[in-house]
Amino acid sequence: MSNNPPKMTASHVDVSYGTNHAIRDVSIDVYREDVTAFIGPSGCGKSTFLRSLNRMNDTIPTARVSGDIRLDGEDIYAREMDVVQLRARVGMVFQKPNPFPKSIYENVAYGPKIHGLAQSKGELDRIVERSLTRAGLWNEVKDRLSDPGTALSGGQQQRLCIARAIAVDPEVILMDEPCSALDPVATARIEELIHDLRGRYAIVIVTHNMQQAARVSQRTAFFHLGQLIEYGDTSDIFTNPRQERTKDYITGRYG
């Protein structure tokens, strides 16, 4: 772990859906050098908190977010923040792979096109190739770039979604249970990929799978009933948790 300043800081964040208070007073720092895992029992608010980091909760009419969340010191909830730009800087990969109903090439090229990242077709081609290569998919798709993204296997589709996030040169990638719809082989590929991407992007992953959190992350945050109970080095959380509730969860006493 490094002593560099955090990439993102969240301070005293609360999130409610109508009268349901889903996240209470959560403060956390996320570092570029590390993969950060969010763990905790179902309904504890992991996804809700994750979505507050790139304002995806804005798309849910009843959701209200308060507190302070910053990206490189910049308030992401400030009035002048461009949310489209923010979501390119803080990309997201969802539980179920969701490629656009377009070609493999277009899935990756779409973001760079709308953000004006390529001045020519050649440049766009290079971005597509680089993104697919980083997502560990290039060799499997380089001869079929015009096939529909939806024709790929589930694991390939998820790597395509990761390539799509990478294509706009994000600083942070949020992954909400990215392997929950995948078989063990496809899951292992995604875990390897997370390992390869570490350091280039700050990665935050929500996972139900504690072994996965232990394998892929350097920092782990344990949530329970909307609160952040404990946050620290992954090895400490799993071998030497300070809080009784963390210990109970990681030893399988509930959840």
Ligand SMILES: Nc1ncnc2c1ncn2[C@@H]1O[C@H](COP(=O)(O)OP(=O)(O)OP(=O)(O)O)[C@@H](O)[C@H]1O
């Ligand atoms: N779109 C939504 N509208 C209303 N309430 C929601 C919405 N999404 C989540 N909630 C509520 O917020 C609380 C936290 O849910 P959230 O999905 O964030 O938890 P989670 O820890 O990610 O759960 P899981 O592990 O089951 O995905 C729950 O009470 C849930 O019902």
